[in-house]
Amino acid sequence: MSKRPPSLPTHAADMRMQMALRQIGFGGPAAPAPRAVAPQPPPQMSEDRLALKRRDWLLDVMEGQRALSPYASGLLTAEHLSGEDFLHNFYAPGRPVVIKGAMADWPALARWTPDYLTDAVGDAVIEYQGGRSGAGDYELAKDRHKRRGPFREFIALVRDGGNDAYLTAYNSAANGPALAPLQADLETIDAYLTRAPGMLWIGGEGAFTPLHFDLTNNLLAQVTGTKRVILIPPSQTPRLAHRTHVFSDVGDVTDAARLAVHPQARDVLRYEVLLTPGDLLFIPIGWWHQVRSESFSTMLTYTGFHWPNAGHEGYPAG
Ligand SMILES: O=C(O)CCC(=O)C(=O)O
Numbered sequence: 238m239s240k241r242p243p244s245l246p247t248h249a250a251d252m253r254m255q256m257a258l259r260q261i262g263f264g265g266p267a268a269p270a271p272r273a274v275a276p277q278p279p280p281q282m283s284e285d286r287l288a289l290k291r292r293d294w295l296l297d298v299m300e301g302q303r304a305l306s307p308y309a310s311g312l313l314t315a316e317h318l319s320g321e322d323f324l325h326n327f328y329a330p331g332r333p334v335v336i337k338g339a340m341a342d343w344p345a346l347a348r349w350t351p352d353y354l355t356d357a358v359g360d361a362v363i364e365y366q367g368g369r370s371g372a373g374d375y376e377l378a379k380d381r382h383k384r385r386g387p388f389r390e391f392i393a394l395v396r397d398g399g400n401d402a403y404l405t406a407y408n409s410a411a412n413g414p415a416l417a418p419l420q421a422d423l424e425t426i427d428a429y430l431t432r433a434p435g436m437l438w439i440g441g442e443g444a445f446t447p448l449h450f451d452l453t454n455n456l457l458a459q460v461t462g463t464k465r466v467i468l469i470p471p472s473q474t475p476r477l478a479h480r481t482h483v484f485s486d487v488g489d490v491t492d493a494a495r496l497a498v499h500p501q502a503r504d505v506l507r508y509e510v511l512l513t514p515g516d517l518l519f520i521p522i523g524w525w526h527q528v529r530s531e532s533f534s535t536m537l538t539y540t541g542f543h544w545p546n547a548g549h550e551g552y553p554a555g
Contacts, residue, residue, distance in 0.1 A: 289475075293475040296471075296472040296473075296474070296475065297472065299472060300470060300472040300473075300506065311508065312333055312334070312335065312468060312508040312510060313332075313334050313335070314334070314335040314336075314337060315334055315335070315336050315337070316336070316337045316338045317338065318334070318336050318339075318428070319428060320428040320429055320543065323336075323428065323429050323519075324543075324544060327519055327521075328429075328454065328519070328521075328542065328544055329544075331454075331471075331521035331522065331523065331524075332521060333468055333508070333518065333519055333520055333521060333524060334518075334519045335510055335512075335516055335517070335518050335519075336516070336517040336518075336519065337515065337516060337517075338515070339426055339428070339515075339517055340424070340426075340458060340460075340515045340516075340517065341515060342424055343422065343423060343424045343460070343515075344421075344422045344423075344424075345419070345422035345423055345460045345461075345535075346460060346461075346514050346515055348422055349419075349422065349460050349461045349535050350461070351392050351395075351396045351533060354388075354392060354419070354439070354535070355388065355389050355392050357418045357419055358388040358389075358415060358416060358418060358419065359387075359388065359389060360387040360388065360389050361387070361388050361414075361415035361416075362385055362386065362387055362388075362415060363385070363386070363387075363388045363391060363404065363408070363411075363412050363415045363416065364383055364384070364385050364408040364411035364412055365383075365384055365385075365386075365391050365402055365403065365404040365405075365408055365439075366379065366382045366383065366384070366402065366403045366404070366405050366407065366408065367382055367383075367384035367394075367401065367402045368382055368384065368401065369382055369400050369401050369402070369403065370399065370400055370401040376446065376447055376449065376484065377481060377482065377484060379407050383408070384402070388415065388416075391404065391439075392439075394441075395439065395440055395441035395444070395533065396441060396533055397441060398441040398442035398443050398533075399441055399442075399443050399444075400440075400443050400444050400445050402440070402441075403438070403439075403440040403444045404437060404438060404439040404440065405436075405438055405440075405446075406436035406437075406438060406538050409436035409437065412437070413434075416437060419437070420434070423435070423537070426456070426458070426517070426539070429456065429542060429543065430456065430539050430541050430542060430543070431541040431542070431543060432541075433539070433540075433541030435458065435537030435538060435539045436537060436538045436539075437535065437536075437537055438534070438535065438536045438537070438538065439534070439535050440530050440533075440534055441530065441533055441534075442462075442530055442531060442532050442533060442534075443529070443530060444529070444530040444534070445489075445527070445528070445529050445530075446526075446527060446528040446529075447484065447485075447488045447489060447527055448467075448469075448477065448484070448485040448487055448488055448489060448490060448525055448526070448527040449483045449484045449485065449525065449526070449527075450471070450483050450522070450523050450524055450525050450526070451483065451520065451522060451526075452483065452522065452548055452549030452552050453522055453540045453546050453547075453548060453549055454519070454520070454521050454522050454540065454542060454546050454548075455519070455520045455538050455539070455540055456517055456518070456519055456520075456538065456539040456540075456542070457512065457517065457518040457519075457520065457536055457537075457538050458516075458517055458536060458537045458538070458539065459512040459513065459514055459515065459516045459517075459518070459534070459536050460514060460535040460536060460537065461514060461533065461534055461535040461536075462514070462530065462531070462532035462533050462534035462535065463511055463512060463513050463514075463530075463531040463532050463534065464511070464512045464528055464529065464530050464531065464534055464536065465509065465510075465511050465512075465528070465529045465531055466509070466510050466511075466512060466518060466520075466526055466527070466528050467490060467491070467507050467508070467509050467526060467527050467528075468507065468508045468509075468510070468520065468524055468525070468526050469490070469505055469506065469507045469508075469524065469525035469526070470506060470524060470525075471523040471524060471525070472506070473505045473506055473507075473525065474525075475501075476499075476501045476502050476504075476505045477499075477502060477505065477525060478499050478501075478502070482554060482555075485502075485525065486498075486499065487499045487502045488527075489527060490502055490505060490507060490527065511531070512536075522546075522548045523548075
């Protein structure tokens with residue numbers, strides 16, 4: 238391609254000639270010089286957008302600084318963790334931790350198979366989440382997916398796996414009397430928790446809770462089977478397309494198709510843990526998490542800590 242500048246249009250060439258003549262004293266009274274075109278400033282970023290970019294920068298810088306020390310970042314596993322140590326090292330700083338051994342004396346660990354649960358609860362009618370397969374928004378539209386039926390039939394639905402039916406914490410309020418026979422198999426975790434009851438989750442292999450954060454601090458107590466949990470610090474929020482309530486549009490950071498839609502989530506900082514029976518996992522308020530059952534699984538979640546846990550009260554839900 239030619240590097241020569243395109244030739245000037247005639248009137249522009251004439252003007253150039255006139256100006257050159259004027260500079261050496263020819264050409265009569267000076268015509269007004271053509272107005273210089275001021276360079277355009279780059280399009281202004283709105284104040285709100287700039288404020289958000291600065292906040293994102295701050296989150297990145299702070300996460301980078303925490304990464305300097307394994308004492309300040311990462312996902313630790315602890316055993317024999319006293320209430321004081323839990324408060325100072327994890328609850329107050331808002332740092333997740335896996336705690337082993339604290340459920341060792343729970344009868345449920347040895348008992349809670351699908352058959353045992355069916356014998357204990359029988360045909361009592363329970364509420365659960367159903368019709369989830371094929372619905373992209375089953376967590377957001379929780380009410381639409383509420384189902385009721387005999388516990389025995391629910392267990393038959395989930396024991397073979399799949400994501401269609403899942404008894405979740407959201408169903409807890411409705412299930413107290415029906416599931417009461419199971420309470421005798423549980424112990425308390427007095428170092429961290431009041432005696433407020435936990436919320437039961439029962440699902441099959443493949444049950445999946447998409448990426449979200451909670452508006453309280455949560456303690457997960459895995460009883461039966463295994464669950465894979467991915468945890469993502471709050472500092473990563475700008476990469477997670479957080480548009481709806483507590484959910485991420487990414488949904489699943491292990492799904493290549495979702496990452497193709499949200500490429501900014503590919504390099505998100507994340508921790509992964511496989512919960513096995515008897516494990517506690519502390520998930521601090523604001524930490525993103527997604528959870529996949531890798532087998533038939535039962536688990537309880539607790540929010541009744543000895544320390545304040547009311548972050549949800551000020552949440553700008555929109
Ligand atoms: O176990 C699950 O499927 C989800 C648990 C969870 O997300 C929670 O307790 O906040």
